[in-house]
Amino acid sequence: MNYLKPILSSQQILNLLPFSYPFLLLDQVVELVPGKRAVGLKNVTYNEPYHQGHFPEKPIMPGVLIVDACGQLTAVVCRTAGLMDGKGNFIGSPNPKVQKAPIEYLAAINRFKFVRTVVPGDQLVLESNIGKKLEGLLNATVRATVQGSLVAEGSLIVTIGTVESVGT
């Protein structure tokens, strides 16, 4: 699939999310329905530091980082919910310091499977679909593909709102 014009560039994503180097795992957002779903891209390159050790003779992107990249895309979907109009224009400030949006924490990783390895040179196409919300938590179904082939899929539960602990 050829994405010609991103909806959100890496700079806009940096302004929107609380992440920064060395932990921003999303390069562009190419499809976005604020509050509902998004498709994003992450280019995998040898130059990322974890490839030195994972593994020395065979660089592979760690599965948990694929999960986190999906989580970051989910955060984009959540944060744009109130901030964007239907045409991809920001109608509020995307800056997290101005927004004061609480950070979305990962609360659960469910039924995740990793089907293929992801290697330098791959472009991860990430998808996130927001599902049910309940009591400060949100369920999202996520998947990652490379050139149309599934590499990982599962679902995540993330916190929305000021939640420090999810136990009752």
Place this chain on the structure above:
Amino acid sequence: MNSRMEAVITRRREVIGRLKQVLIRSLDLELEPDEIAEDAQLFGLGLGLDSVDALQLVVGIEDEYNCCIPSDNISIYYSVNTLADFLLAQRENKGDDV
């Protein structure tokens, strides 16, 4: 006992049985269905589930019954019985098979 009453009781038993399966499956509980008391509190003192479990359970139930459980009425989730009451009432309204 007339046959209509029997039908109601059988249906409720089926719903409860299926609900307990969903509960065990969605939350990976190491319990048999008959170890889950129908009136026991699901959250807090009874089964001790937390809010993440709550959401996982709701997603499991919605997938199983292809329905939508409202997020604003917490009392539905009090116990297996209250969930069964809700699902049976939904069925009455929609005429679907629960």
